[in-house]
Amino acid sequence: MINDVIKNTIRFLFLVLFQVLILNNIQLSGYLNPFLYVLFILMLPFQTPDWLVLLLSFFLGLSIDMFADTGGLHAASSVLMAFLRQPVLKLIAPREGYDVNQQPTVQQFGFGWFFTYAAILVVVHHFFLFFMEAFHLSEFFSTFFRVILSSLFTLTLVFISQFFFSKHKT
Amino acid sequence: MRNLILFLTRNYYFILFLALETFSVFLIIQNNHFQRAHFLNSSNAITGNIYEMASGVTEYFGLKNQNYKLAQENVILRNQLRNSFGTKVNPNVSFKDSIHSKQFIYISAKVVNNSTNRRKNYLTLNMGKNQGITNESGVICGEGIVGIVRDVSDNFSSVMSVLHESARIPVEIKRFNENSILTWNGNDELYGQMERIPSHLEIRKGDTVLTSSYSTIFPEGVMVGTIDSFEKVAGNTFFNVTLKFSTDFSRLKYVTVAKNLMKEEQSNLETNSQK
Numbered sequence A: 001m002i003n004d005v006i007k008n009t010i011r012f013l014f015l016v017l018f019q020v021l022i023l024n025n026i027q028l029s030g031y032l033n034p035f036l037y038v039l040f041i042l043m044l045p046f047q048t049p050d051w052l053v054l055l056l057s058f059f060l061g062l063s064i065d066m067f068a069d070t071g072g073l074h075a076a077s078s079v080l081m082a083f084l085r086q087p088v089l090k091l092i093a094p095r096e097g098y099d100v101n102q103q104p105t106v107q108q109f110g111f112g113w114f115f116t117y118a119a120i121l122v123v124v125h126h127f128f129l130f131f132m133e134a135f136h137l138s139e140f141f142s143t144f145f146r147v148i149l150s151s152l153f154t155l156t157l158v159f160i161s162q163f164f165f166s167k168h169k170t
Numbered sequence B: 001m002r003n004l005i006l007f008l009t010r011n012y013y014f015i016l017f018l019a020l021e022t023f024s025v026f027l028i029i030q031n032n033h034f035q036r037a038h039f040l041n042s043s044n045a046i047t048g049n050i051y052e053m054a055s056g057v058t059e060y061f062g063l064k065n066q067n068y069k070l071a072q073e074n075v076i077l078r079n080q081l082r083n084s085f086g087t088k089v090n091p092n093v094s095f096k097d098s099i100h101s102k103q104f105i106y107i108s109a110k111v112v113n114n115s116t117n118r119r120k121n122y123l124t125l126n127m128g129k130n131q132g133i134t135n136e137s138g139v140i141c142g143e144g145i146v147g148i149v150r151d152v153s154d155n156f157s158s159v160m161s162v163l164h165e166s167a168r169i170p171v172e173i174k175r176f177n178e179n180s181i182l183t184w185n186g187n188d189e190l191y192g193q194m195e196r197i198p199s200h201l202e203i204r205k206g207d208t209v210l211t212s213s214y215s216t217i218f219p220e221g222v223m224v225g226t227i228d229s230f231e232k233v234a235g236n237t238f239f240n241v242t243l244k245f246s247t248d249f250s251r252l253k254y255v256t257v258a259k260n261l262m263k264e265e266q267s268n269l270e271t272n273s274q275k
Helices: A002-021 A036-042 A050-068 A073-091 A106-134 A140-168 B002-010 B012-032 B045-080 B263-273
Strands: B085-087 B100-102 B104-114 B120-125 B138-140 B145-152 B157-164 B169-173 B178-183 B191-198 B208-211 B223-232 B238-245 B254-260
Touching (some): A002 B045, A036 A140, A050 A073, A073 B012, B002 B012, B045 B104, B120 B254, B191 B223
Antiparallel strands (some): B120 B157, B138 B145, B169 B208, B191 B238
Protein backbone atom coordinates (compact mmCIF):
# COMPACT_ATOMS: atom_id res chain seq x y z
CA MET A 1 0.00 0.00 0.00
CA ILE A 2 2.67 2.49 1.10
CA ASN A 3 4.80 1.16 -1.70
CA ASP A 4 2.02 1.99 -4.17
CA VAL A 5 1.74 5.55 -2.85
CA ILE A 6 5.46 6.14 -3.27
CA LYS A 7 5.50 4.55 -6.70
CA ASN A 8 2.60 6.63 -7.93
CA THR A 9 3.98 9.84 -6.46
CA ILE A 10 7.22 9.29 -8.32
CA ARG A 11 5.32 8.42 -11.47
CA PHE A 12 3.24 11.59 -11.10
CA LEU A 13 6.29 13.83 -10.79
CA PHE A 14 8.20 12.05 -13.53
CA LEU A 15 5.35 12.17 -16.02
CA VAL A 16 4.61 15.86 -15.37
CA LEU A 17 8.25 16.81 -15.87
CA PHE A 18 8.65 14.54 -18.89
CA GLN A 19 5.53 16.07 -20.41
CA VAL A 20 6.33 19.74 -19.87
CA LEU A 21 10.06 19.60 -20.47
CA ILE A 22 10.25 17.19 -23.37
CA LEU A 23 6.97 16.22 -24.98
CA ASN A 24 5.50 19.72 -25.01
CA ASN A 25 8.36 20.76 -27.23
CA ILE A 26 7.45 18.16 -29.81
CA GLN A 27 5.10 19.50 -32.40
CA LEU A 28 5.51 17.75 -35.69
CA SER A 29 3.84 19.79 -38.41
CA GLY A 30 1.35 21.14 -35.87
CA TYR A 31 -0.54 17.87 -35.75
CA LEU A 32 1.36 15.43 -33.62
CA ASN A 33 1.30 16.41 -29.99
CA PRO A 34 1.59 13.49 -27.58
CA PHE A 35 0.26 13.71 -24.02
CA LEU A 36 1.90 10.84 -22.23
CA TYR A 37 1.03 12.20 -18.79
CA VAL A 38 -2.38 10.46 -18.99
CA LEU A 39 -0.41 7.25 -18.38
CA PHE A 40 -0.60 8.17 -14.69
CA ILE A 41 -4.39 7.94 -14.73
CA LEU A 42 -4.30 4.71 -16.72
CA MET A 43 -1.91 3.04 -14.31
CA LEU A 44 -3.49 3.93 -10.98
CA PRO A 45 -4.12 0.72 -8.98
CA PHE A 46 -7.61 -0.78 -9.05
CA GLN A 47 -8.23 -0.26 -5.36
CA THR A 48 -7.72 3.52 -5.57
CA PRO A 49 -10.95 5.15 -4.30
CA ASP A 50 -13.03 6.77 -7.04
CA TRP A 51 -12.89 10.22 -5.52
CA LEU A 52 -9.12 10.01 -5.23
CA VAL A 53 -8.80 9.14 -8.92
CA LEU A 54 -10.80 12.25 -9.78
CA LEU A 55 -8.83 14.50 -7.45
CA LEU A 56 -5.43 13.15 -8.54
CA SER A 57 -6.36 13.55 -12.18
CA PHE A 58 -7.50 17.07 -11.51
CA PHE A 59 -4.17 18.00 -9.91
CA LEU A 60 -2.27 16.19 -12.62
CA GLY A 61 -4.03 18.22 -15.31
CA LEU A 62 -3.64 21.40 -13.30
CA SER A 63 0.12 20.88 -13.01
CA ILE A 64 0.39 20.53 -16.77
CA ASP A 65 -1.78 23.63 -17.18
CA MET A 66 0.48 25.63 -14.91
CA PHE A 67 3.43 24.89 -17.13
CA ALA A 68 1.67 25.27 -20.43
CA ASP A 69 -0.37 28.35 -19.47
CA THR A 70 -3.55 26.74 -20.66
CA GLY A 71 -5.85 27.65 -17.76
CA GLY A 72 -7.74 24.46 -16.94
CA LEU A 73 -7.65 22.74 -20.30
CA HIS A 74 -5.68 19.69 -19.25
CA ALA A 75 -7.41 19.57 -15.87
CA ALA A 76 -10.83 19.42 -17.53
CA SER A 77 -9.74 16.71 -19.98
CA SER A 78 -8.05 14.66 -17.27
CA VAL A 79 -11.04 14.85 -14.94
CA LEU A 80 -13.33 13.69 -17.73
CA MET A 81 -10.98 10.84 -18.48
CA ALA A 82 -10.76 9.86 -14.82
CA PHE A 83 -14.55 9.95 -14.54
CA LEU A 84 -14.87 7.51 -17.43
CA ARG A 85 -12.13 5.22 -16.12
CA GLN A 86 -14.48 3.42 -13.73
CA PRO A 87 -17.25 2.70 -16.30
CA VAL A 88 -14.71 1.59 -18.88
CA LEU A 89 -13.04 -0.74 -16.41
CA LYS A 90 -16.44 -2.21 -15.55
CA LEU A 91 -17.31 -2.59 -19.20
CA ILE A 92 -14.24 -4.57 -20.14
CA ALA A 93 -13.77 -6.44 -16.84
CA PRO A 94 -12.69 -10.06 -17.19
CA ARG A 95 -15.21 -12.69 -16.03
CA GLU A 96 -13.63 -13.20 -12.63
CA GLY A 97 -13.34 -9.44 -11.93
CA TYR A 98 -10.26 -7.58 -10.79
CA ASP A 99 -8.00 -8.77 -8.03
CA VAL A 100 -6.89 -6.28 -5.41
CA ASN A 101 -3.24 -6.99 -6.07
CA GLN A 102 -3.49 -6.55 -9.80
CA GLN A 103 -2.38 -3.53 -11.76
CA PRO A 104 -3.87 -2.38 -15.05
CA THR A 105 -0.88 -3.35 -17.17
CA VAL A 106 -0.18 -5.22 -20.38
CA GLN A 107 1.73 -7.85 -18.42
CA GLN A 108 -1.27 -8.83 -16.31
CA PHE A 109 -4.18 -8.46 -18.69
CA GLY A 110 -2.69 -8.88 -22.11
CA PHE A 111 -2.33 -6.65 -25.10
CA GLY A 112 -5.95 -6.69 -26.29
CA TRP A 113 -7.43 -5.74 -22.94
CA PHE A 114 -4.94 -2.98 -22.32
CA PHE A 115 -5.35 -1.60 -25.82
CA THR A 116 -9.15 -1.31 -25.46
CA TYR A 117 -8.75 0.27 -22.04
CA ALA A 118 -6.06 2.77 -23.06
CA ALA A 119 -7.45 3.57 -26.50
CA ILE A 120 -10.95 4.50 -25.27
CA LEU A 121 -9.65 6.74 -22.50
CA VAL A 122 -6.87 8.37 -24.50
CA VAL A 123 -9.17 9.17 -27.42
CA VAL A 124 -11.78 10.64 -25.05
CA HIS A 125 -9.09 12.74 -23.39
CA HIS A 126 -7.58 13.99 -26.65
CA PHE A 127 -10.95 14.57 -28.25
CA PHE A 128 -12.11 16.75 -25.37
CA LEU A 129 -8.74 18.49 -25.14
CA PHE A 130 -8.38 19.46 -28.78
CA PHE A 131 -11.97 20.54 -29.19
CA MET A 132 -11.90 22.61 -26.01
CA GLU A 133 -8.70 24.17 -27.27
CA ALA A 134 -10.14 25.01 -30.69
CA PHE A 135 -13.47 25.96 -29.06
CA HIS A 136 -15.36 25.96 -32.33
CA LEU A 137 -16.44 23.41 -34.87
CA SER A 138 -15.54 25.37 -37.98
CA GLU A 139 -12.33 23.43 -38.45
CA PHE A 140 -13.91 20.17 -37.38
CA PHE A 141 -11.95 17.85 -39.65
CA SER A 142 -8.58 19.43 -39.12
CA THR A 143 -9.12 19.24 -35.35
CA PHE A 144 -10.37 15.68 -35.69
CA PHE A 145 -7.26 14.78 -37.66
CA ARG A 146 -5.14 16.17 -34.85
CA VAL A 147 -7.09 14.12 -32.30
CA ILE A 148 -6.53 10.89 -34.23
CA LEU A 149 -2.84 11.44 -34.94
CA SER A 150 -2.01 12.63 -31.44
CA SER A 151 -3.95 9.76 -29.89
CA LEU A 152 -1.97 7.29 -31.96
CA PHE A 153 1.25 8.96 -30.91
CA THR A 154 0.27 8.96 -27.23
CA LEU A 155 -0.85 5.32 -27.39
CA THR A 156 2.43 4.34 -28.99
CA LEU A 157 4.30 6.01 -26.14
CA VAL A 158 1.99 4.40 -23.58
CA PHE A 159 2.79 0.96 -24.98
CA ILE A 160 6.49 1.65 -25.13
CA SER A 161 6.37 2.79 -21.50
CA GLN A 162 4.81 -0.53 -20.51
CA PHE A 163 8.11 -2.21 -21.22
CA PHE A 164 9.89 0.22 -18.95
CA PHE A 165 7.54 -0.20 -16.00
CA SER A 166 7.33 -3.95 -16.37
CA LYS A 167 10.51 -4.68 -14.45
CA HIS A 168 9.38 -3.45 -11.06
CA LYS A 169 5.87 -4.87 -11.39
CA THR A 170 5.27 -8.50 -10.55
CA MET B 1 -32.86 16.67 4.44
CA ARG B 2 -32.11 13.00 4.94
CA ASN B 3 -32.98 12.35 1.36
CA LEU B 4 -30.66 15.10 0.24
CA ILE B 5 -27.76 13.66 2.22
CA LEU B 6 -28.59 10.24 0.89
CA PHE B 7 -28.66 11.63 -2.62
CA LEU B 8 -25.32 13.37 -2.11
CA THR B 9 -23.60 10.33 -0.66
CA ARG B 10 -24.98 8.05 -3.32
CA ASN B 11 -23.93 10.30 -6.15
CA TYR B 12 -20.80 11.78 -4.64
CA TYR B 13 -18.74 10.46 -7.52
CA PHE B 14 -20.76 12.27 -10.13
CA ILE B 15 -21.05 15.43 -8.04
CA LEU B 16 -17.32 15.55 -7.42
CA PHE B 17 -16.77 15.06 -11.12
CA LEU B 18 -19.14 17.91 -11.95
CA ALA B 19 -17.51 20.19 -9.40
CA LEU B 20 -13.97 19.56 -10.67
CA GLU B 21 -15.02 19.79 -14.29
CA THR B 22 -16.88 23.04 -13.70
CA PHE B 23 -13.90 24.49 -11.89
CA SER B 24 -11.59 23.46 -14.74
CA VAL B 25 -13.82 25.00 -17.36
CA PHE B 26 -14.02 28.12 -15.23
CA LEU B 27 -10.22 28.23 -15.28
CA ILE B 28 -10.17 27.85 -19.05
CA ILE B 29 -12.58 30.71 -19.52
CA GLN B 30 -10.77 32.88 -17.02
CA ASN B 31 -7.52 32.15 -18.82
CA ASN B 32 -8.93 33.74 -21.93
CA HIS B 33 -9.47 37.00 -20.13
CA PHE B 34 -6.90 39.65 -20.44
CA GLN B 35 -6.11 39.89 -16.77
CA ARG B 36 -5.74 36.31 -15.75
CA ALA B 37 -5.25 34.68 -12.40
CA HIS B 38 -1.61 34.90 -11.51
CA PHE B 39 -1.37 31.93 -9.20
CA LEU B 40 -1.86 29.43 -11.98
CA ASN B 41 0.48 30.41 -14.74
CA SER B 42 4.00 29.49 -15.61
CA SER B 43 5.54 32.59 -14.02
CA ASN B 44 5.14 31.32 -10.45
CA ALA B 45 8.05 30.15 -8.34
CA ILE B 46 7.81 26.38 -8.85
CA THR B 47 7.23 26.31 -12.56
CA GLY B 48 9.58 29.22 -13.12
CA ASN B 49 12.45 27.48 -11.38
CA ILE B 50 11.87 24.18 -13.12
CA TYR B 51 11.85 25.92 -16.48
CA GLU B 52 15.04 27.71 -15.58
CA MET B 53 16.75 24.48 -14.59
CA ALA B 54 15.62 22.91 -17.84
CA SER B 55 16.88 25.85 -19.83
CA GLY B 56 20.31 25.21 -18.42
CA VAL B 57 20.20 21.91 -20.25
CA THR B 58 18.36 23.06 -23.33
CA GLU B 59 20.63 26.03 -23.91
CA TYR B 60 22.33 23.90 -26.49
CA PHE B 61 19.12 23.62 -28.44
CA GLY B 62 18.86 27.41 -28.52
CA LEU B 63 21.86 27.70 -30.74
CA LYS B 64 19.71 29.16 -33.49
CA ASN B 65 19.21 32.25 -31.42
CA GLN B 66 22.88 32.33 -30.56
CA ASN B 67 23.67 32.23 -34.25
CA TYR B 68 21.51 35.25 -34.75
CA LYS B 69 23.42 37.13 -32.11
CA LEU B 70 26.70 36.11 -33.66
CA ALA B 71 25.45 37.34 -37.01
CA GLN B 72 24.70 40.68 -35.37
CA GLU B 73 28.14 40.81 -33.92
CA ASN B 74 29.66 39.97 -37.28
CA VAL B 75 27.90 42.95 -38.74
CA ILE B 76 29.41 45.21 -36.14
CA LEU B 77 32.84 43.79 -36.84
CA ARG B 78 32.38 43.91 -40.59
CA ASN B 79 31.54 47.57 -40.25
CA GLN B 80 35.00 48.07 -38.82
CA LEU B 81 36.78 46.16 -41.56
CA ARG B 82 39.15 48.00 -43.79
CA ASN B 83 37.51 47.05 -47.06
CA SER B 84 34.32 48.78 -46.06
CA PHE B 85 36.19 52.06 -46.09
CA GLY B 86 36.81 53.80 -49.38
CA THR B 87 39.82 56.02 -49.86
CA LYS B 88 38.76 59.61 -49.75
CA VAL B 89 42.00 61.42 -50.32
CA ASN B 90 45.24 60.64 -52.03
CA PRO B 91 47.17 58.78 -49.35
CA ASN B 92 50.43 60.32 -50.56
CA VAL B 93 49.36 63.72 -49.39
CA SER B 94 49.69 64.15 -45.69
CA PHE B 95 46.40 65.04 -44.19
CA LYS B 96 45.27 65.63 -40.71
CA ASP B 97 42.06 63.62 -40.94
CA SER B 98 41.69 59.89 -41.17
CA ILE B 99 42.43 58.61 -44.63
CA HIS B 100 39.51 56.31 -44.74
CA SER B 101 35.87 57.10 -44.83
CA LYS B 102 33.19 54.57 -44.62
CA GLN B 103 31.77 53.27 -47.87
CA PHE B 104 29.63 50.32 -46.83
CA ILE B 105 27.42 49.95 -43.82
CA TYR B 106 26.10 46.49 -42.95
CA ILE B 107 22.76 45.75 -41.39
CA SER B 108 21.73 42.27 -40.31
CA ALA B 109 18.24 41.13 -41.24
CA LYS B 110 16.14 38.03 -40.99
CA VAL B 111 14.56 36.48 -44.06
CA VAL B 112 10.85 36.25 -43.37
CA ASN B 113 9.77 35.11 -46.80
CA ASN B 114 11.69 33.49 -49.62
CA SER B 115 11.08 31.75 -52.89
CA THR B 116 13.37 29.89 -55.26
CA ASN B 117 10.96 28.02 -57.49
CA ARG B 118 9.70 30.85 -59.68
CA ARG B 119 11.35 32.61 -62.55
CA LYS B 120 11.25 35.90 -60.70
CA ASN B 121 12.19 35.22 -57.11
CA TYR B 122 11.94 37.65 -54.25
CA LEU B 123 12.79 37.65 -50.56
CA THR B 124 11.29 39.66 -47.77
CA LEU B 125 13.47 40.89 -44.91
CA ASN B 126 12.29 42.02 -41.49
CA MET B 127 14.19 45.32 -41.69
CA GLY B 128 13.14 48.43 -43.54
CA LYS B 129 13.34 52.17 -43.74
CA ASN B 130 13.23 52.55 -39.96
CA GLN B 131 16.28 50.34 -39.64
CA GLY B 132 18.18 52.32 -42.26
CA ILE B 133 17.77 50.12 -45.33
CA THR B 134 17.56 51.97 -48.62
CA ASN B 135 16.60 50.95 -52.11
CA GLU B 136 19.27 49.41 -54.35
CA SER B 137 21.31 48.07 -51.48
CA GLY B 138 23.09 44.78 -51.94
CA VAL B 139 22.10 41.77 -49.84
CA ILE B 140 24.74 39.19 -48.96
CA CYS B 141 25.09 36.36 -46.50
CA GLY B 142 27.95 34.39 -45.04
CA GLU B 143 28.06 32.10 -48.05
CA GLY B 144 27.77 34.68 -50.84
CA ILE B 145 25.50 37.14 -52.58
CA VAL B 146 21.74 37.04 -52.20
CA GLY B 147 20.09 39.88 -54.11
CA ILE B 148 19.31 43.56 -54.40
CA VAL B 149 16.80 45.55 -52.35
CA ARG B 150 14.00 46.63 -54.66
CA ASP B 151 11.45 48.11 -52.27
CA VAL B 152 11.46 49.27 -48.68
CA SER B 153 8.54 49.84 -46.37
CA ASP B 154 8.84 51.10 -42.80
CA ASN B 155 9.84 47.77 -41.30
CA PHE B 156 10.28 45.38 -44.21
CA SER B 157 12.17 45.30 -47.43
CA SER B 158 11.61 43.36 -50.59
CA VAL B 159 14.70 41.91 -52.21
CA MET B 160 15.07 40.84 -55.81
CA SER B 161 16.93 37.58 -55.56
CA VAL B 162 19.91 36.77 -57.74
CA LEU B 163 17.52 34.10 -58.95
CA HIS B 164 15.57 36.60 -61.04
CA GLU B 165 15.40 36.74 -64.81
CA SER B 166 16.31 40.39 -64.97
CA ALA B 167 19.09 40.32 -62.36
CA ARG B 168 22.41 41.44 -63.84
CA ILE B 169 25.31 41.50 -61.42
CA PRO B 170 28.84 42.61 -62.33
CA VAL B 171 31.24 39.85 -61.32
CA GLU B 172 34.83 38.95 -61.92
CA ILE B 173 36.81 35.74 -62.15
CA LYS B 174 39.25 36.08 -59.31
CA ARG B 175 42.22 34.42 -60.99
CA PHE B 176 42.20 36.69 -64.06
CA ASN B 177 40.36 39.76 -62.75
CA GLU B 178 38.17 39.26 -65.80
CA ASN B 179 34.90 41.14 -65.56
CA SER B 180 31.61 39.72 -66.64
CA ILE B 181 27.90 39.94 -65.96
CA LEU B 182 26.10 37.28 -63.99
CA THR B 183 22.60 36.35 -65.11
CA TRP B 184 20.15 33.59 -64.26
CA ASN B 185 18.15 31.75 -66.87
CA GLY B 186 15.28 30.85 -64.58
CA ASN B 187 15.82 27.09 -64.50
CA ASP B 188 18.07 25.74 -61.80
CA GLU B 189 18.43 27.50 -58.46
CA LEU B 190 21.95 26.12 -58.09
CA TYR B 191 23.48 27.50 -61.28
CA GLY B 192 23.91 30.95 -62.84
CA GLN B 193 25.31 32.02 -66.22
CA MET B 194 28.15 34.28 -67.32
CA GLU B 195 28.52 35.26 -70.93
CA ARG B 196 31.36 36.53 -73.09
CA ILE B 197 34.38 35.27 -71.18
CA PRO B 198 37.28 35.58 -73.66
CA SER B 199 38.35 32.13 -74.77
CA HIS B 200 42.06 32.83 -74.43
CA LEU B 201 41.70 32.68 -70.67
CA GLU B 202 42.52 29.27 -69.32
CA ILE B 203 39.59 29.05 -67.01
CA ARG B 204 39.10 25.87 -65.08
CA LYS B 205 36.27 24.20 -63.29
CA GLY B 206 36.28 25.47 -59.73
CA ASP B 207 37.62 28.95 -60.43
CA THR B 208 36.28 31.44 -57.90
CA VAL B 209 33.94 34.19 -59.02
CA LEU B 210 33.58 37.32 -56.87
CA THR B 211 31.60 40.53 -57.14
CA SER B 212 33.51 43.07 -59.17
CA SER B 213 34.47 46.58 -58.28
CA TYR B 214 32.27 47.82 -61.10
CA SER B 215 29.25 47.21 -58.97
CA THR B 216 27.95 50.13 -56.97
CA ILE B 217 25.59 47.81 -55.15
CA PHE B 218 27.80 45.07 -53.76
CA PRO B 219 31.08 45.51 -51.92
CA GLU B 220 33.99 44.30 -53.98
CA GLY B 221 35.15 40.73 -53.52
CA VAL B 222 32.06 39.07 -52.09
CA MET B 223 31.89 35.38 -52.96
CA VAL B 224 29.47 34.55 -55.77
CA GLY B 225 30.32 30.99 -56.68
CA THR B 226 32.63 28.72 -58.62
CA ILE B 227 32.81 27.87 -62.31
CA ASP B 228 31.01 24.61 -62.92
CA SER B 229 31.30 24.20 -66.70
CA PHE B 230 32.00 26.27 -69.80
CA GLU B 231 31.59 25.84 -73.52
CA LYS B 232 32.92 27.67 -76.49
CA VAL B 233 30.35 29.37 -78.62
CA ALA B 234 30.64 28.11 -82.20
CA GLY B 235 32.41 30.60 -84.47
CA ASN B 236 33.17 32.97 -81.65
CA THR B 237 36.01 33.69 -79.29
CA PHE B 238 33.98 33.57 -76.12
CA PHE B 239 33.08 31.05 -73.51
CA ASN B 240 29.63 30.71 -72.07
CA VAL B 241 30.18 29.81 -68.46
CA THR B 242 27.88 28.07 -66.00
CA LEU B 243 28.55 29.01 -62.42
CA LYS B 244 27.59 27.19 -59.26
CA PHE B 245 26.30 29.60 -56.63
CA SER B 246 27.98 29.42 -53.26
CA THR B 247 24.76 30.60 -51.61
CA ASP B 248 22.15 28.01 -50.73
CA PHE B 249 19.14 30.10 -51.69
CA SER B 250 16.56 27.72 -50.32
CA ARG B 251 17.99 27.86 -46.81
CA LEU B 252 18.50 31.56 -46.21
CA LYS B 253 17.77 32.60 -42.64
CA TYR B 254 19.86 35.60 -41.73
CA VAL B 255 21.35 37.93 -44.30
CA THR B 256 23.37 41.13 -44.30
CA VAL B 257 22.31 44.22 -46.18
CA ALA B 258 25.26 46.24 -47.52
CA LYS B 259 24.39 49.87 -47.94
CA ASN B 260 26.75 51.89 -50.14
CA LEU B 261 27.13 55.35 -48.67
CA MET B 262 28.99 56.70 -51.71
CA LYS B 263 26.63 55.29 -54.29
CA GLU B 264 24.82 58.54 -54.96
CA GLU B 265 28.03 60.43 -55.33
CA GLN B 266 29.37 57.92 -57.82
CA SER B 267 26.23 57.63 -59.93
CA ASN B 268 25.71 61.39 -59.95
CA LEU B 269 29.20 61.83 -61.23
CA GLU B 270 28.74 59.16 -63.86
CA THR B 271 25.47 60.54 -65.18
CA ASN B 272 26.90 64.07 -65.23
CA SER B 273 29.96 63.11 -67.23
CA GLN B 274 27.98 61.04 -69.67
CA LYS B 275 25.67 63.91 -70.55
